[in-house]
Amino acid sequence: MLKLMKYELIRKWRAILVFLSIVLVINANVLYRVAGKWQNTNLEQMAALGFFFGGLLTVFFILFIIDVTNMYSRDLNNKTGYMVFLTPNSGYKILGSKILTGLLEGLLFLVVFLILLAVSFLGFYSQPLTEMMNSEVFTSVISEFDMSIGELLPFLFSNLITMFTSIVVLILTIFAAISIRKSILAEVRFAGLLSLIIFMLLVWLNGKITSLVVTTINKAELFTHGIHYFNVISVLQIIIGVALFVLSAYLLDKKMDV
């Protein structure tokens, strides 16, 4: 699997480097205009930067999902995919390598994003940031969260885990939709539209299962006994993710013409 990942990464490292260089240049340009040229207040400048980083995160996420999807569909729909599918690797290894490569790529995007965010805000606005955090408005907002640090950290951690598992399941749902379309429904017309419909059905099904489980646990009042809402969703997403992974790998191995 590591060898498969190696070639995926070699294939895309240049494109990633070019993309991240462009992001770096745009970030520098925005900083120069906002922090250097603008005559507005610090707060307005920070708000503008906040919008920029919000947009950047959205762009990163969309491109990440498109790229990970392409990693799989490109191999299935192009003859160059034979290079991978002729090798003595099971569907599990091939899919696993693509998901892990995608996660590494996502991690790289996230690290770059956090570095740019930290450099932009802490580097240029550390003084107004400190003032803002000490301001009455900010402290009163924070005090609204009735949590100690000991409670806040696990809360944030379980939130992050839930976000992470949800993103992985989103990728696996896309892979499963492509796999079902290319195998069980290979001989049906309107392939692209069909993939989209299957994807939406799988997302809907996932939502239904999640809400059913959460409602059941809620009724049993288990959340009050130390089981957190986010932990339940994370565990559920892991189970659904494993099911989607096994389904896709099985179809790739046993049912799919590539």
Next chain:
Amino acid sequence: MTILLKADNLTKGFFRNKALTNLNLEIEKGKVYGLLGPNGSGKTTFFKIAAGLFKPTSGSLIINGSTVGVESKKYTAFMPTEDFLAKWMKIKMVLDFYADMYEDFDRNQAQQSLEQMELREDMKVSSLSTGMKARLKMVVTMARKASLYLLDEPLNGIDLISRDKIMKMIVSSLREDCTVIISSHLVSELEAEWMK
């Protein structure tokens, strides 16, 4: 006689068309076979099922005692007609890829064959001509010490000089313990090349 490959009632359909219908076939170890037939007779479909790229609609295909899958891919070397080598790679990386993925890949033999085929490791796949790509496909396929070689239309659309080189390479790579199946719809051309 040892049977290396056995097809039992092998059938493959695409939409309403049947590419293969109840194919029964036995291929022995250590022999060279020609799979001859007109376009659309199912030669490529058979190869792709044997290589694990297509799944049969019904029937079975056994290679060396196991059904087509991860195990059979370890000792089956398939050369498709299509340009399947990644265009972004240089020839050196194609060799790296094969060396990483196949335990039976002989890099030294591949390097020697590259010279014979007038190819260099620093060439990019995307910059190769049709004939050069065909020669490269042949180099990496035959550099494997596989038990079964499936060569799909190796001479199709290839210039005379490349044909000669490709046929020489196939012959020089033959071993007593390997089986080769070469498909072609140009029966006379394959015969002529083989007789040389």
